Amino acid sequence: MATDDRLGYWDTFYGRSSLPLPSLPSQFAAFALGEMFVLSVEDKIDGVIEFGCGNGRDSHFFSAYGFDLLALDASAEAIELCRSLSRHPQARFEQCRATQAREQIEGFLIGKQRVAVYARFFLHAIREEEQNDFLTLLGALLPAGCLLFLEYRTVADAEQEKVFGDGHYRRYLDHRATLAGIEASGFSVLYEIEGHGLAKYRDEDAKVGRCVAMKQTAR
Numbered sequence: 001m002a003t004d005d006r007l008g009y010w011d012t013f014y015g016r017s018s019l020p021l022p023s024l025p026s027q028f029a030a031f032a033l034g035e036m037f038v039l040s041v042e043d044k045i046d047g048v049i050e051f052g053c054g055n056g057r058d059s060h061f062f063s064a065y066g067f068d069l070l071a072l073d074a075s076a077e078a079i080e081l082c083r084s085l086s087r088h089p090q091a092r093f094e095q096c097r098a099t100q101a102r103e104q105i106e107g108f109l110i111g112k113q114r115v116a117v118y119a120r121f122f123l124h125a126i127r128e129e130e131q132n133d134f135l136t137l138l139g140a141l142l143p144a145g146c147l148l149f150l151e152y153r154t155v156a157d158a159e160q161e162k163v164f165g166d167g168h169y170r171r172y173l174d175h176r177a178t179l180a181g182i183e184a185s186g187f188s189v190l191y192e193i194e195g196h197g198l199a200k201y202r203d204e205d206a207k208v209g210r211c212v213a214m215k216q217t218a219r
């Protein structure tokens with residue numbers, strides 16, 4: 001599928017109001033929020049940037065807990081849906097491709113010490129070159145100490161049946177290679193796991209990789 005076809009796919013997906021999209025926050029969002037709240041006062045997060053926010057199920061959850069939020073998605077329909085559902089003044093939704101988000105990231109970082117970057121089921125929805133550019137951009141822009149929360153489908157998930165069928169573009173990731181790519185972009189992995197039971201939806205129990213990483217000071 002060509003890049004623009006993929007984005008057209010997501011516009012159709014989020015523009016179909018009859019589709020029963022999950023509205024509860026994901027298990028990964030609950031986990032990430034828990035991790036953000038156990039940080040000590042001096043390490044605390046003062047904002048969340050979400051990439052590939054979809055219908056905003058996790059963005060609304062983070063902003064409901066008081067976080068300043070910037071949520072980005074390349075699909076105009078997804079962003080329109082998020083804005084129509086948003087109830088929190090500190091949440092901002094913008095249509096933007098992840099690799100072109102330099103200005104948005106820099107603007108959001110003004111006056112902030114430490115942010116969390118969150119992307120669920122996003123890395124496997126973009127091509128490998130785009131993933132590399134995305135991680136390089138984060139490595140270049142985020143100050144030391146910022147946290148990165150990522151969850152993605154891994155190779156063993158390829159054969160499993162999907163609730164949302166085969167229309168989605170899915171690039172099943174090698175968990176170890178993905179962690180190596182994250183570290184090569186200037187982050188150290190603090191926590192990682194690959195398995196089932198982490199991203200259940202109706203009768204689907206995807207095999208996923210999860211990672212929490214911290215931006216290191218430049219060497």
Ligand SMILES: C[S@@+](CC[C@H](N)C(=O)[O-])C[C@H]1O[C@@H](n2cnc3c(N)ncnc32)[C@H](O)[C@@H]1O
Nearest residue numbers: 010052053054073074075096097098120121125
């Ligand atoms: C599988 S959905 C995940 C949505 C949401 N994070 C969730 O977990 O329910 C992938 C999302 O990534 C978005 N997306 C795909 N390519 C993108 C890109 N290059 N930049 C930003 N968003 C993109 C799609 O529009 C879609 O909303």
